[in-house]
Amino acid sequence: MSRKPLRIGLIGCGTVGSGVAKLLLEDRERIEQRTGRPIELVRIAVRRQDKPRPSFVPRSLLTTDLDRLLRDPEIHVVIELIGGIEPARQIIHTALSHGKDVVTANKAVLATFGTELFRTAREHGRVIAFEASVAGGIPIVSTLAQGLAANRILSIKAILNGTTNYILTQMTEAGWSYEQALAEAQKRGYAEADPTLDVDGSDSAHKLAILCRIAFGSALDWESIERRGIAHLPEADLRFAGELGYVVKLLAEAWWSDDQLAVHVEPTLIKKTDPLADVRGVYNAIHLVGDVVGETLLYGLGAGQMPTTSAVMADLIDLAVGRAQATFESLRLWEQGRPIRRRPAETVRSRFYLRVNVQDRPGVLAQVAGVLGRRQISIASVIQHEAFDDHEDIVVPVVIMTHSAPLAELRGALEEINRLACVASPSVYYPVAD
Amino acid sequence: MSRKPLRIGLIGCGTVGSGVAKLLLEDRERIEQRTGRPIELVRIAVRRQDKPRPSFVPRSLLTTDLDRLLRDPEIHVVIELIGGIEPARQIIHTALSHGKDVVTANKAVLATFGTELFRTAREHGRVIAFEASVAGGIPIVSTLAQGLAANRILSIKAILNGTTNYILTQMTEAGWSYEQALAEAQKRGYAEADPTLDVDGSDSAHKLAILCRIAFGSALDWESIERRGIAHLPEADLRFAGELGYVVKLLAEAWWSDDQLAVHVEPTLIKKTDPLADVRGVYNAIHLVGDVVGETLLYGLGAGQMPTTSAVMADLIDLAVGRAQATFESLRLWEQGRPIRRRPAETVRSRFYLRVNVQDRPGVLAQVAGVLGRRQISIASVIQHEAFDDHEDIVVPVVIMTHSAPLAELRGALEEINRLACVASPSVYYPVAD
Numbered sequence: 040m041s042r043k044p045l046r047i048g049l050i051g052c053g054t055v056g057s058g059v060a061k062l063l064l065e066d067r068e069r070i071e072q073r074t075g076r077p078i079e080l081v082r083i084a085v086r087r088q089d090k091p092r093p094s095f096v097p098r099s100l101l102t103t104d105l106d107r108l109l110r111d112p113e114i115h116v117v118i119e120l121i122g123g124i125e126p127a128r129q130i131i132h133t134a135l136s137h138g139k140d141v142v143t144a145n146k147a148v149l150a151t152f153g154t155e156l157f158r159t160a161r162e163h164g165r166v167i168a169f170e171a172s173v174a175g176g177i178p179i180v181s182t183l184a185q186g187l188a189a190n191r192i193l194s195i196k197a198i199l200n201g202t203t204n205y206i207l208t209q210m211t212e213a214g215w216s217y218e219q220a221l222a223e224a225q226k227r228g229y230a231e232a233d234p235t236l237d238v239d240g241s242d243s244a245h246k247l248a249i250l251c252r253i254a255f256g257s258a259l260d261w262e263s264i265e266r267r268g269i270a271h272l273p274e275a276d277l278r279f280a281g282e283l284g285y286v287v288k289l290l291a292e293a294w295w296s297d298d299q300l301a302v303h304v305e306p307t308l309i310k311k312t313d314p315l316a317d318v319r320g321v322y323n324a325i326h327l328v329g330d331v332v333g334e335t336l337l338y339g340l341g342a343g344q345m346p347t348t349s350a351v352m353a354d355l356i357d358l359a360v361g362r363a364q365a366t367f368e369s370l371r372l373w374e375q376g377r378p379i380r381r382r383p384a385e386t387v388r389s390r391f392y393l394r395v396n397v398q399d400r401p402g403v404l405a406q407v408a409g410v411l412g413r414r415q416i417s418i419a420s421v422i423q424h425e426a427f428d429d430h431e432d433i434v435v436p437v438v439i440m441t442h443s444a445p446l447a448e449l450r451g452a453l454e455e456i457n458r459l460a461c462v463a464s465p466s467v468y469y470p471v472a473d
Numbered sequence: 474m475s476r477k478p479l480r481i482g483l484i485g486c487g488t489v490g491s492g493v494a495k496l497l498l499e500d501r502e503r504i505e506q507r508t509g510r511p512i513e514l515v516r517i518a519v520r521r522q523d524k525p526r527p528s529f530v531p532r533s534l535l536t537t538d539l540d541r542l543l544r545d546p547e548i549h550v551v552i553e554l555i556g557g558i559e560p561a562r563q564i565i566h567t568a569l570s571h572g573k574d575v576v577t578a579n580k581a582v583l584a585t586f587g588t589e590l591f592r593t594a595r596e597h598g599r600v601i602a603f604e605a606s607v608a609g610g611i612p613i614v615s616t617l618a619q620g621l622a623a624n625r626i627l628s629i630k631a632i633l634n635g636t637t638n639y640i641l642t643q644m645t646e647a648g649w650s651y652e653q654a655l656a657e658a659q660k661r662g663y664a665e666a667d668p669t670l671d672v673d674g675s676d677s678a679h680k681l682a683i684l685c686r687i688a689f690g691s692a693l694d695w696e697s698i699e700r701r702g703i704a705h706l707p708e709a710d711l712r713f714a715g716e717l718g719y720v721v722k723l724l725a726e727a728w729w730s731d732d733q734l735a736v737h738v739e740p741t742l743i744k745k746t747d748p749l750a751d752v753r754g755v756y757n758a759i760h761l762v763g764d765v766v767g768e769t770l771l772y773g774l775g776a777g778q779m780p781t782t783s784a785v786m787a788d789l790i791d792l793a794v795g796r797a798q799a800t801f802e803s804l805r806l807w808e809q810g811r812p813i814r815r816r817p818a819e820t821v822r823s824r825f826y827l828r829v830n831v832q833d834r835p836g837v838l839a840q841v842a843g844v845l846g847r848r849q850i851s852i853a854s855v856i857q858h859e860a861f862d863d864h865e866d867i868v869v870p871v872v873i874m875t876h877s878a879p880l881a882e883l884r885g886a887l888e889e890i891n892r893l894a895c896v897a898s899p900s901v902y903y904p905v906a907d
Contacts, residue, residue, distance in 0.1 A: 329610075360802070369790075
């Protein structure tokens, strides 16, 4: 093993970038103990040299000449921490083609352009390490690639977005509205000014696509993942779920059923006794089932400066000792791999939570139940509270938990139900995790 | 990376051994996908060749000539799965000195003779891989050594023994006695005929000593770990803990306090809302705090044929691709390393649960509380139920939760309390986890 220093160029000195810089500059000794060789931060590319920086960032390391950094033969590894698609994609290509290994926390670019980026890496005999791109400090990439390498992964059930999990936790536990919880998340720095990618489920889908690549060894376009977010989720559904013994989480799931892979991101009811129900606030968790190991769960902080720094540093240490190279070569990630048979969303079976808003008149429940019955969807339980008032046109929510049914049947039934004269407004449904 | 087959000699064909054999023989293709090279099982050493074996074990691979296997130049890796100290210790030495890497699930031999075994490995340029020695299928060794490598670990709080966790779960949830729960654990194969090492806390201490080596980079003699087991734990204490909102778990803990490492294995009260409280039956879990990553928890099956097989296979795959070699060289495990300042058990501070069995007479609680007060141990809460009967000599349990106090003061107070005339039988105490 080489004892020569591994020299690092850092791109981006925002929240995570400055965390990585701090560790590389202040904890050299500790890191050298773990690697047997020094890891030296030699250059930090920033957009503006005169912006105020934390005191531990030496001005002498800063440069605005990104291109020179990417071509500097003295630099062995480029850490890309600017996020987003462009110019991140171009930066990674350039670094690889100039013989540098790349460490990135960028799930969007990997989920979208992983195939071409990994091809460039292989062409130049370089490595892309990306532990930080999924679930922050939780070492899920190495767990899938190494710790559980002997397993065929049967299912992934995960909370991968801390922002939405914080919002759902506050709505459930403090009774806040979606809007209140989002505003507080933004105030605390958990949500961006434009929270779209978090709340619409795209961020979770990016991460799930990356996990599927590692777990199932095949390409999976993140945009093909059936997804719904939590924007404007009604508080009432969280309350009814609670009465039934469930909490609602934005779950990213992938599982084999009849040799087809079902994949989706959905607000999902999970039992209060399920370990995932206890994942609160900005924490993330990933529940895996492997055919050899059985059930495993990993839990920790999924975002934030230091958790993400921990993952970036793990990749750097892996590169310094040669593990990352071995993993990259042996897994041949992001090659086309075996094609996976995807289960069409309509045929995915699940139990469902339904809320139908009906007029409080005799015979209404019979009509709703009749539609479900004709579609062979059987009812597991019903909640209908007494209306506070007995005006004739009062609207009451009827909450129904079904037994397992295909999504297409459920959707068909809901269309029919929504056309009933007694139904006052569109019904809602969420899947229920087993 | 080598594409040549990695040839394996397996020692022991019991529960785990036959699981490993099954995977190596039946899942060659899947393993080769993960490694880029074949892993071939070429020989299995057993004590008796004529014993009935699972049908997938080819008789042609079996041998009773252990020594020949250990010296066979065709074999690259020896998997030691016989457990216990001898002859496992000698087998590992012999394999290493004949140029073989070793994979082992043997916590007892590593916790006791790790220093000399790892020295032998280094002398011969070989590797000892031991993911399977702690917490079965949970990839805790690689998580500490790699995923969290950038962290200074601040604390480990773990359930590392499935047998005792099963017993405690049954006592708590089904109201069984210790003896009933142990008998059922033996019937189900979770406990050995002689369960001593499990129930007295030794097995947990073995595993904790191994985790401390990786986490803190220094030797720690497992026999020096303050420990108590769960043998004959009274059901009453589990019930009272439950009334107070706690469950009792056999916790293995190590944490820094004032630059000293406190380490113990104890039946410990943990809050029902703590994620570790939900670890039921034969599951294990490890809660870690790292200075960079914050809190992390790993959960899964800690023992059993297939979970342990998953860990052994992960080590084999790591060896096949060269990661295990990189880890072993960079971590320099089991070298003497920096000495660690251990916190003397007496000075470890904690909250405590006490049960004092007193005669139901006026002034008794005042006497007990007086002793605690003079020792500066303050009381957080008390439960004393009404006695069912009002005979003068009836004995009632008084349950006291204290605020934080040093163990020495607590023990001193209990000695005094036990000498009080009103105290009918020795008091018990357990620490309370924060």
